[in-house]
Every structure is written in structure tokens, then in C-alpha cells.
Amino acid sequence: MRAPVPPADRQKLLAFAGILMVLFLSSLNMTVVGSAMPRVIADLGALTCMPGRSRPIR
Secondary structure (H helix, E strand, O other), rough: OOOOOOHHHHHHHHHHHHHHHHHHHHHHHHHHHHHHHHHHHHHHOOOOHHHOOOOOOO
């Protein structure tokens, strides 16, 4: 049985870039999109879709 071949440098770089992209997008979602979503939903008039909201945001 042969020993496993270590991943190439390019594969390591792509994996690291993917992890960084996920971290960036999740932090963006928590700050910008997460803060604006209640207002967007209120503007669209779909407050029934948003859990925990019973009245419009003003």
C-alpha cells in the first residue's frame, strides 16, 4: 500500500481562498444584509414571512 500523496500547493491555496471567501460572505451577511432585511421585508409588505415581527417597522 502506498502512502497518501499530499495535496499540491495550488490545491492548498484554493482551499484556503475558499475558506476566506466563506468567512467574508458570512460576516457580510451578519452585518449588512442581516440589518437591512427587516426593513426590506417591511417595504415589500411581507411581514408575515418574518418570524417575530407582528407590526411594521417605521
